[in-house]
Structures are given as C-alpha cells and as structure tokens.
Amino acid sequence: xxxxxxxxxxxxxxxxxxxxxxxxxxxxxxxxxxxxxxxxxxxxxxxxxxxxxxxxxxxxxxxxxxxxxxxxxxxxxxxxxxxxxxxxxxxx
Numbered sequence: 001x002x003x004x005x006x007x008x009x010x011x012x013x014x015x016x017x018x019x020x021x022x023x024x025x026x027x028x029x030x031x032x033x034x035x036x037x038x039x040x041x042x043x044x045x046x047x048x049x050x051x052x053x054x055x056x057x058x059x060x061x062x063x064x065x066x067x068x069x070x071x072x073x074x075x076x077x078x079x080x081x082x083x084x085x086x087x088x089x090x091x092x
Contacts (some may be wrong), residue, residue: 002091003055005066008048010034010085011041018076018083025074031087040082048087067091 008031012018021034032047043050055067059079065086069075074087 005091006052006089008087010039013082
C-alpha cells in the first residue's frame with residue numbers, strides 16, 4: 001500500500017469553475033498554467049504542486065483521491081476548502 005504521494009491541484013470555490021477547468025485540461029491546456037491563473041491555494045504559484053506528502057496529511061476526501069484514484073488523470077474532489085482538481089503524479 002502506498003505511503004506517500006505527489007500531486008498537483010487547483011483549488012476553486014465553485015463546482016462550475018472546477019468543471020470548466022477540467023474541460024480545459026481535457027482540451028490540452030497545461031495544468032500548471034491553469035493552476036497559476038485560477039487556484040486559490042498558495043500552491044497555485046508553483047503550478048499547483050503539493051510536492052510529496054504522507055497518507056493522512058490531507059483532508060480525508062482529498063487523501064482518498066490521492067491514494068486510491070487513478071494516476072495522472074485530473075479528478076474533481078470537494079472538501080471543506082472548496083473544489084479541487086487533483087492530478088496524482090505518483091505514489092510510493
């Protein structure tokens with residue numbers, strides 16, 4: 001079972017905006033570009049990079065996507081912080 005993961009994310013307040021960003025990603029717009037432009041999280045300045053983190057370090061819904069979701073596929077997840085588009089880069 002994976003104990004660490006590395007992910008990119010974009011945090012926005014509204015589901016509609018998150019869905020629009022997800023659609024742009026599917027059209028080939030770079031994740032880092034959209035993170036810098038739209039993310040409400042300080043990680044947006046780094047292209048959405050959260051670096052490597054341990055399982056349990058993030059809020060439960062976010063953690064679940066990072067440790068059980070599909071790798072390299074942007075996924076929508078709702079947390080108390082808002083709507084995230086999460087792209088898991090790898091797990092160790």
